Amino acid sequence: MSPYLHPRGVEQPAELNRRAKFLDGWNAADHDSLAYSWGLTGVDQDGNYLWVDVFLFTLLGLGIVLLTLRFCNMFWRHTRHLAAMGNEKQAYWETNQTTWWPWLNRHLLQAPLHKKKHNASFQISSAIDNGTLPGRWHFIMLVIYVAMNLAYCLALPWSNPEHASIIAALRGRSGTLAALNLIPTVLFALRNNPLIPLLQVSYDDFNLFHRWGARICISEAIVHTVCWIHNTQAGNGWQAVADGLRDEESYTWGMVGTAAFVFLGIQAWSPFRHAFYEIFLNIHRFCVMLSFVGLYLHLERHALPQVPWMHLIFLFYGGELLMRGVYILYYNFRLKSRSSIKVEALPGEAVRLTIDLAGSWHPRPGCHVHMYMPALALWSSHPFSVAWAYPPAPSSKELTFSALEGGVPATAQQPTKQISLICRARTGLTRKMYEKACRAPNTHFSTWGFIEGPYGGHHSLDSYGTCVLFAGGVGITHQVMYLKHLIEGAANGTTATQRILLAWTVPDSECLEWVRPWMDQILRLPGRKRVLRIKLFISRPKGRVENHASSSVQMFAGRMSPDTLLEQEMASRVGAMAVTVCASGAMADSVRAATRRHLEAGSVDFIEEAFTY
Incomplete structure (x- = not known):
């Protein structure tokens, strides 16, 4: 528990002394308005806790329903598999x-929002698109999600005669919801999101909700910041805003976090994201970390009750990086060897990537990997479906047994150390690979590289x-x-x-x-x-x-x-x-x-x- 807060977020003497120092020097007549820009003054903490609980229980209830439907569907398919396998009738x-x-x-569940357009993008030009339409079920869930956040932001103590108090309550509510929404926003962005195999829902679906969760977080962060600026400026003009940002670390880092969030929202707009995807990813990761640091220090400097939420977010993000690192090390690196990639140019402006792995893995249909080729793309990765997994060469004993039985050794389920991918030459890395392979002797070259995964195939x-x-x-x-x-x-x-x-x-x-x-x-x-x-x-x-x-x-x-x-x-x-x-x-x-x-x-x-x- 924070040293400045009781469980319900009541300010302690040390925090009150900091607020008094912040207000010191302003005219007494301005203290009432200016005070509502500090900490939890005027914030409806009981309402915040209530709506957070309602929000969480709503999401939990929806998750239980979806999980039940998914398990029933999986049980039905498993029963059908057992009854029908090998049966011609x-x-x-x-x-x-x-x-x-x-x-x-x-x-x-399978219906597009309107007519049949769903994954066909809205093209601005041949190289730039403006995204796709969500499906009907996704749209309904998004409308409910947005409506819940809007309703909770508007559930304020409107009967309070003090205008500054209502603005302070909106500041607290929007800030609380922004921090809360950041948890699923980060979870849904993870490649190793545990809900993907559990619900057998694709990463693309979770990525859709990640983008909308981020938009809601950004909107609520802006409202939160504007409310603070409004009450501070009303208390003693723009000088109070400037002094607060300069002298109070919590406000300084809060503004850093908000600025990073706003930049993320602009930078992640579909035309920018698809036109410069590799640049987008690198800038996106840096700004995400900057926004996390800014938000954490904003909460920690005022010892606000949302600090444990940031600990959970850091746990998710750190766990994701750890899992990705484990995948990369396990499949690609050994003490005396590492993975390598052979790139072959193919007709139709495509390349075949044959990857010799240092570690072995069991292939499964429908899976994909993220491929890294530092020589051409430094640390950027690209997702590709696994087109083929080569079985290991049979031993002499297996060959003898195969000949006696008149068949071939069953290697389909054996681990493999070589996989192949096919990719079209578009822009960025894929175009660089194709052009380099075309210039190379015999239209192929080898380089160091590695994969992350496998993902999908559920x-x-x-x-x-x-x-x-x-x-x-x-x-x-x-x-x-x-x-x-x-x-x-x-x-x-x-x-x-x-x-x-x-x-x-x-x-x-x-x-x-x-x-x-x-x-x-x-x-x-x-x-x-x-x-x-x-x-x-x-x-x-x-x-x-x-x-x-x-x-x-x-x-x-x-x-x-x-x-x-x-x-x-x-x-x-x-x-x-x-x-x-x-x-x-x-x-x-x-x-x-x-x-x-x-x-x-x-x-x-x-x-x-x-x-x-």
Whole structure:
């Protein structure tokens, strides 16, 4: 407990002496107004504690509801997996067992805010966008969140005849809520947020709430500061404001924190963030630390009751840095070795990154890593889906056993020390890698680098009899590992998989080279012909598109129609159906719109992978 405060925030003699020193020298007539700018004078502490409790219990209640729904959904999928794996007849699982959940899924949980636009960004120019629209469910939660903060800020003792007292109460309320909202704002920004695997909610969703939580914090910090300036200026003019900022450390650091918050809000505006993302990240991290230090010293110098909240924030932030450091050290560094990256230029302005890790890890479909390449980007990192994980070379004993059994050693679940990523050359690091690889001998070069992760990969498709995987361009990297896992699971009878459709659209046929070595391995897997069909769409063919492949691999000129593909799959589906997409915002929105039409017609789930940073 603070030495200056009782549990309910009552000022102690030492703090009162500091306030008296601050007021000393001003005219006695001005003390009443000026006093309301100091510490807890005029602050409605009982109301602050009440609304903080209401706010926390509301969030806790919402969290319990979401967690219950998620656990029920996970239990249902696990039960379906156990009942359907290896079973060619899954008629029971094809239909919805309730009517309310599919309706809720279609009209709320998977619905865009308006029409079908969700992840397609609002383009200001070819290089700058102004963000995306939240989904309908996200929008409702954001409206409730903003409304709660606004209502609590306005729940003031309006009956008090003293205007300065009401302003002081608003100062205390907005400051308290700003500090409180900073806790979830920081938590939702963490890559190692424990709620991500617990709720199986993507980092993109939490990042959306991080941005809005930050906007609320910044707005309340500004209100808090303006209220202090108003009462101080009303007490004895702008000289009192200047003297307070100069002489009182709490006010000095409070202004530093507010200025840092405001700059963060401006700098994180979508056009700036996406146009200069690497510069944005570095400046953002520095300003975040500056705002934390400013806020902590502002609270600590006046021994305010929100100081323990800052301890929790520092715990979250420090724990995040520790976890990221552990990931990096464990997978990339050994006493006599460290990770290295081979960068190869590919057709279609893309690069393949083959990373030899110092430590081993177990690959899982759908995961991604953050890649660091200090030679080209110093300490900046970029997220990329893991396109392929190479199994370890079999030992002589495994080869002998394999030959006797007439099969291949099962290495799918064994740890790997080599992974591959594919990335398009956009701007910044990806463009630098591509151009350097093009200039290098044999169009490839090697350098020191390392990864952080893995992250994601929490969505399992093992309980679905039918899986439809949509990919746009380099989004194929998210789907390749799923293909391998599901085909092997179908052959071994460990998944419910009976039908898989991969629908991949690329600008031209040269882009097929991105994943050709891995697709060749997939097409040779036992049982592949029974379950897998591939449809390739060349959106901007340079010549005539000829289909020389078998009936299970088809190539088409032009863009795909998700509606047509899903209509065909719904008519011939086996068991429950999963529809996943990793593509541009416009394509992902089209797949979402096509899937929503079938959510109430059968047991269908939609899963989207998006990096909307």
